[in-house]
Amino acid sequence: MAQIHLLSQDTINKIAAGEVIERPMAVVKELIENAIDAKANAVTVEIQDGGKALIRITDNGSGIASEDIELAFAPHATSKIKDVSDLLEISSLGFRGEALASIASVSQLEMVTKQREELMGVRFCMDGGEKKLQEDVGCPDGTTFLVRNLFYNTPARLKFLKTSQTEAGYISGLIERMSLSHPDIAFRFINQKQTKLSTSGNGNLKDVIYHIYGRDITANLIEVAREEVFCEMQGFIGKPVVSRGNRGMMNYFINGRYIKSPVIHRAIEEAYAPYSMQHRYPFTVLHIAVEPQYIDVNVHPQKMEIRFTNEKEIYQSVFHGISEALKQRELIPEVTFQEKKDTPERQISAATKTEPFEKKRRAGLQREERVVRQAENAAGAGRRKDSPGAAYDNLKILEELTKDVEVQAGQVAESAEYHTAAALDVKKQEPAEMPGPELGVREARLHGEAEKPDDEKELREECSGPAGPDAGRRDFSMKGPVKNAKQETLFEEGILSGRAQKEVKIIGQVFSTYWILQYEDKMYLVDQHAAHEKVLYEQLMRELREKEPMTQLLKPPVILTLSMAQQQAVEENGDVFARLGYQIEPFGGREYAVNGVPAHLPSVGTQELLLEVIDSLTEDAGRTRAPEILLERAASMSCKAAVKGNSSLPAIQMHELLKQLMTLDNPYHCPHGRPTMISMTKKELEKRFKRIV
Template sequence: MKNIAVLDESTIDKIAAGEVIERPSSVVKELVENAIDAGATAVTAEIKDGGISLIRITDNGEGIAKDQISTAFLRHATSKITKVEDLLSVSSLGFRGEALSSIAAVCQVEVITKTAGTLLGTRYRIEGGQEILTEEIGAPDGTTFLVNNIFYNTPARKKFLKSAMTEAGYISELMERMALSHPEIAFKFINNRQTRLHTSGNHNLKDIIYGIYGRDIAANLLPVKAEGAFGRLEGFVGKPVISRGNRNFENYFVNGRYVKSKIITKAIEDAYKTFMMQHKYPFTALHFTIPGDLLDVNVHPTKLELRFSNQEEIYQIVYDTVRQALSSRELIPDVGVEREPKKAELPKYKKPAQVPEPFQLPKAKPQSSFTAHVIRESAPSYGNLHTATSDPAVVHASKQMAVSMQNPVSTQDQTKAELPKTEKVPRPLPQMFQKQNTEPASKSVPETEKGEVSETAEKPEKPFEQEITREIQKAEQMELFDDKLLSQQNVKQHTVIGQVFDTYWIVQFQDKMYLIDQHAAHEKVLYEQTMKRLKDHTFTSQRISPPVILTLSLKEEEALKMHMDVFEKLGFEIEPFGGMEYALSAIPDNLFGITERSLFLEILDDLVDQSVRGTPQSVLEKVASMSCKAAVKGNHRMSTKEAHALIDELLTLDNPYNCPHGRPTIISMSKYELEKKFKRIV
């Protein structure tokens, strides 16, 4: 048995530092919070190489007295509290006395500080917990920390750091939240000599939101305010139209501290539940001022988590306040109606052999009458309010569809109230569900009229191609259809009997009856066609004028640069537009009924959360989700001709058995089983 021994001070310090200092952003967080506690009205954070080689934090706060500098770097040395009872009313961001000692244990640190009223400042250096230098120096009031070579003496920790750009993204996100939490302080963030953030400190939270998130977010904010025994709540929540695919835009601050709270998160999302689609999350910037005796911030060294003594009251206040803001405002989104194009601007449909239409399949068989029917009668795209049919019911339905996609806040009851009482009219499937010829498009796509369509550059990326190939080829043939329904000679021998519940189609083949879910089937067809186009590099893109301007965070910018090949293969063209803005100048030829901005941001949100480079699984899942939105829904009466075309298309797929989300598209019952049900066979 090994002997029990007390660890030496150096080892203790490095272990303790691991709880507080996880990455460069942890260093920035602790030093900026110290600056805020010191009463600074201006704070500048500068980094190089993602903060791995250099972090410089400068403030104009109170400074540190010369005789207290060395004490400040001792473990559990703090000026914020003096006894345990002070924890009940602590108002400062820091109070544990662990930050500076933890930073000094794993970094090379230099401090230049000066207090008001003194003639000279002090320069102090400490490396790995060992004091190196103390001297007087000329300096302005305030403090400057220079932190070099993080984890220089703990290589095991350093090797787990991400790339410089990723680490810079974490710091950028931190500084944005610091700026949101303290509108009264002027913050500046410099990354590799480029200013990424600069706030004025004019107490205006909306100005900061505009500077960080851009005009679209700032223009769709709702103010909230509440006050009571719990304290005070104020800030802004976003209209449902600016929802995102992750929780990165949910910001809330308690007594000036950015925190994560399951209670507050649940209250916010519950308030939005009936205003927003599933798997969408709102924008919030909420400030809570709560008495210190009603909460406990001493839960974790990072102080990101806290406990409320009145959780139920906090939940109800947040829920009621956010809900009231959403219910009392006009939330109908503005929908811009495109002007009617001149005759010279009308797009001319060329032969598919020259410019492939969206979701074309190889030319295995001649175009069916169903395809011609769809081309004649369907609208050019979901988002276009102009329809090619004169049927009033179809025109009305198309307009309803376009509006509902812009405004997800709708209920079945509202829809029923708005639709005219007409008998159900079979509508053609969306244009993307078209059989096409298989002639490969030439590499040089000829210019078309004003609405030109151009192929994206073919830049093969093996991991991306291999992932798509695996998705297409991974399904195994089931015994259900082996050498029967899927064979080339038998696929046309099935008989479509009819439709039940406006959703399921009954098909007879030999001695079996099949039930096909029209939504799952159409979804599967769209998904397989999209996957094939990705694999064959036949996605086309169309120019948009003017370009869509997007404001991206540093993390989003990094994800975009890392996965630019993915966006190019999908048909996007995006380029820097200055500062944190990017111009989206070309989009996929078929948007699945989603706006270009929403489609791009949905994919980007997934890539921001994706931790592994080179695995486009999230993109494939997003394609599956998009095909689901575009597919014909259940309780939609299709014509027999449309059903025949859909079923023919489904049964020629390599894997027709499940939709992209795993639900079955087709089930069967044999004649024998049916006769047993009726006791014809005992």
């Protein structure tokens, strides 16, 4: 019995439509590109129900001749190219001849078009790919498409669309990029009969940036212009202060086409590296003109990917163009400042570079402490963020810590010459078992605790104690130290004991950032910002679990100018912000008024921190996330309002904050994974001063 069948043309069209038209945004993209190719200088986009119910796109372009209308809806029919040789020099946005046929096959489509030289226009209707009507009508020059009931005949595809609000967000983001890529075209976007965006089309790119991103970003722009033999780059980049926590504001266009390219991404980020902190991404709007023979856009039906025949030259052009623009705007003093080894920026960038740990020790304790900081930064960068109420396995965390530090620090974990203790201990709520002897020795070496064979033997004996139902389990509620304990254990409980809270001594503060504590025979260094962050985070999450959070009203309110993506994040996560204690409401246009912030985080009511909280949720637009994850993310960002480094605190505030920190389940790490404290034993200090050998 025959099992192979020839598919019908209708089935072929619907399969092909899935490659090109996967959501309403794809319809808008294809039709706007057609309008641009038709030399339109004004384009209006109107949607309802996120584009599922209606998409109307009107342009004043050249229109379609009446005799070409039916052919225009045939598969692989196009006016952009004639043969395969034209693919080598594509100057238009569209060229595949698939868009109209694909759209018509999965919707109820109506088109009204008129050329300038014609007296009458033509109205053409299709339903599921079948022609229903063609008649002459009176209409203005240009073309109007009405796409109704998208995917009405493919319910499986309709079912997998996001909410109307999310789909509208995708479309708004697309139109913003189209406006930036073609500032000489007047774009107007209408959603649910409300105008969301309107540009003048006067060709002024800075004016378009102002309409989309607002005054603050526009006031911090740097112009970029660079010309090479094979390409030309123009546009604007933001000063380093205009950075964000995601890549949402990195825009670049190749020959007027919005694309995503890892080559250009890397060039932009590395050009900004000397000026920005890690995990901060710049603002860019770059127009890059490349000779068509050097690129290939026929990679994917969506035309979002592109190949360069000269990737290295493209990278160098973008990198040097941005670097030179940053230097010319009197940012050279900051570069010189960052090259000094004692600046905070240098310390941050050093976390990603390997220090020469394998060299012999040349300095004393100061050099050793720097090694500890580098090792901890490297370890903290790879550690996952904790969440409240979760049970942690100390063995896995220490394995990850050891692995990361070994990669970054070479042989420092195995060298007996580095005797400093880097105590990054995490209190375990439900530990499964103690690590075995082999791992115990390796981790003890990392913390400077296995310096002689005798020390290794003691640690082995402690880690391989008697077996039993409670073997390896620690009692964190004990009131005193373990009897006959000859050295520090891997899981340090002393600083959390009730006695420690009464007997710990605050010696003072160094560099207006770190507290020096003493308890028994150990010295602790506490990062006041990380510690305060952890306390605020736990307080906020505890309130969310136990009661409604209190709100601190702001008078006057803070006014934020948001992009469409940020507006979507605020509207989609309104309940998240409300549960955290924020009061945010529309203030007209793109502006939102923040009337209240969480009561115990009043300092979060600054424009910069509020935008960071919103940006942290922008990354999840359209994704399925548990409400708890969104709450934790917003709470974590809110805790950036903690007391900063280089801030001197009175002794009474230190004592109160330390008391709160020591009552937490896991006081050792801030919500972002950085350590809140490190420690050094009296024995270590005595060895540094050669009091013992």
